[in-house]
Amino acid sequence: MRIATGCIGHETNTFSSVPTSIDDFKNNYHIGDEIISAFRQTSTITGGFIESSEKLGIQIVPLLWTFATPSGAVEQGAYDTLKGEFLDHLRNAGQIDGVFLDLHGAMATEEIEDAEGDLIRSVREIVGSLPIVVTLDLHANITAGMAECSDTIIGFDTYPHVDCYDRGVEAAQVIFDTIQGNIHPTMAYRQLPLLTSPPAQCTMKPLMSGVVEHLHALETEPGVVTATLSMGFPFADIRDAGVSVLVTTNGDQQLAEHHADKFAGYIWNLREAFNPNLVSVEEAIEIADRAEGHPVVLAEGSDNPGGGGPCDGTIILRKFIEADVQDAVIAIIADPESVALAIQAGIGNTVALNVGGKTIPLHGDPVALTGYVKTISDGQFVHKGPMGRGVRSSLGRTTVVKVGGIEIILTERRVQPLDAEVLRSVGIEPRDRKLIALKSAVHFRADYTPIAHKILEVDTPGVHSPDLFTYDYQKVRCPIYPLNADADFRQT
Ligand SMILES: [Zn+2]
Structure with a gap:
């Protein structure tokens, strides 16, 4: 079993006036086998994916892995160049059985608000119906486009992000089981009209540690493969900024929809508790x-x-x-x-x-x-x-x-x-x-x-x-809590 893997990663703060150039990516840029040597024995997503793949007998086909320190919008030329390189490596990867993408989920370029959605769609166009499994940061602004083009998306459960290695291990297992035909993942996606800021998203505090317990309980329900709560990155003034829920089941779309609705409703009811508490x-x-x-x-x-x-x-x-x-x-x-x-x-x-x-x-x-x-x-x-x-x-x-x-x-x-x-x-x-x-x-x-x-x-x-009230949002979907008191979430 051969699985291609890589990353073009960035968390884009659209309120920053500092553009993100190709040089910012070149500070952390690995091609082919360099990816393996950079991440083996590290507690990172790709580190977990490598070790788990070796145990499962997966042959990894490393493409391109690059990540720029978060800053303003990614220059269009930089993204186009990196995406071109990434897809060239993928086209030249030979016979593969699937693709694993270790992405962030909150990258925006000068022209594309949903850069990961664009990248995953382009990968889909090349690999056809082969399984695509994607891991995303807890700060991903997950879009319908990302969900549509992936077979399974697995988000981090922790902030601080201390479960990266485990999510990489999980991704390897899910793509292995999918290719073997042991599971047939189907995913339900919900977006909430909700922005939350980092201090309240911390899973070392009681509010979010309780939420994560609920999430883990959901993952033990019969038929559920994996579930993700993305708290979103509010410092991106894009349509899809904010909180989203994904539930993947083994072939039961209705069950996935049911659980996604229920979990999203539970988060929505907690919305007032996510307001930050700051001192001068x-x-x-x-x-x-x-x-x-x-x-x-x-x-x-x-x-x-x-x-x-x-x-x-x-x-x-x-x-x-x-x-x-x-x-x-x-x-x-x-x-x-x-x-x-x-x-x-x-x-x-x-x-x-x-x-x-x-x-x-x-x-x-x-x-x-x-x-x-x-x-x-x-x-x-x-x-x-x-x-x-x-x-x-x-x-x-x-x-x-x-x-x-x-x-x-x-x-x-x-x-x-x-x-x-x-x-x-x-x-x-x-x-x-x-x-x-x-x-x-x-x-x-x-x-x-x-x-x-x-x-x-x-x-x-x-x-x-x-303090989210200090920003002049123009593009985020409205009404959205806490910016608009009339925001409402209705289950489908
Ligand atoms: Zn993060």
């Missing part, structure tokens, strides 16, 4: 001051590069300096210019910098400061936390510049500091610090929950702000 930076500093333990972690979701934030926002840095906080870390500010100046100054010297604030004005102005160059690093690290364990990552050249009691981790690259190795790789032990500001909405919780005394979600403006 000033309040967070006071709470940390009064805390009897440490570290207190401030999650700045609004500047999360993992969702398209510029990662050079300065609002927290400025407030930390004004409050003269001590034993504090800012992770991270992506500012190649300041990194170069700090390296030029050298370890042990002081340097005058205009830190951050260079990309999107909403995220604050550059902060002029004179700091002490404490550390210079190559920025290479390996994820050791539960999310993406084993994956190699690079912050680019990195420096730690100290101002008063604040250590600022300055990097060349935009990387979500979800793994504590970001701090440890530059000599900072997070357990020893009082206050840690992270440009991450939720993913950091997987690694930081065991070590944080307290976690606070702070309210700063930005292109990834959890």
Whole structure:
């Protein structure tokens, strides 16, 4: 059994003015067998798919796997080029029995709102009736088009995304069983008129952990192959942004429709519970001051590069300096210019910098400061936390510049500091610090929950702000909750 596999991946924040170019994809771009060596023994989708396939006797035909850090709309030329390459590899794959696509589900180009739907449709045109199994992120804005062109879609169950490996294993089993004729998947799709923001989507909190329990109970119902609840990516002003439900059964469409309706109705009834609960930076500093333990972690979701934030926002840095906080870390500010100046100054010297604030004005102005160059690093690290364990990552050249009691981790690259190795790789032990500001909405919780005394979600403006009322939506389908009070979901 030969199965072709690959990915063109992006989570597109249409509120970001920073376009996504072909170079952004080339930072994380693998062809053919390079895909196997990049992902073997990693807790990723493709890592799980590879290991499970080997056990099942599947021969993997790796095509092209590329993923760009979330940012603004993908340049049309970049998408067309990558899609062309992907489909060429597929046409040249020889005799295959099916296709497994490891996609994100919230990619939008300058001209196509539903880029994954477009890609899956093109794959379908080439492979005809062969099984296509797709995994999607919990932040996928799943469209009817994606569902129509796939045999089975399997979404992540967790946020932080710690079940990627398991979903890859599941995908291998589903495509194997489909090709063997053990199952005949049929899928029902429901889209809810509902937008939710990242903090409320976290499955480590009681609301969503209860939802996931229900989802897992549904998956044990007779005849159900798999079920997906996608919470959606609200920072994409596209028609299909938001929450959707998919239920796949073994050949029983009516049963799939019944379960999809029931589960979607259950989620709709919870809608008011998904509103976020944020604190101001000033309040967070006071709470940390009064805390009897440490570290207190401030999650700045609004500047999360993992969702398209510029990662050079300065609002927290400025407030930390004004409050003269001590034993504090800012992770991270992506500012190649300041990194170069700090390296030029050298370890042990002081340097005058205009830190951050260079990309999107909403995220604050550059902060002029004179700091002490404490550390210079190559920025290479390996994820050791539960999310993406084993994956190699690079912050680019990195420096730690100290101002008063604040250590600022300055990097060349935009990387979500979800793994504590970001701090440890530059000599900072997070357990020893009082206050840690992270440009991450939720993913950091997987690694930081065991070590944080307290976690606070702070309210700063930005292109990834959890406050959905701060955006000027134009294209999303309306009425939609919470933007429109008259939104309603009717079961079919
Ligand atoms: Zn996600």
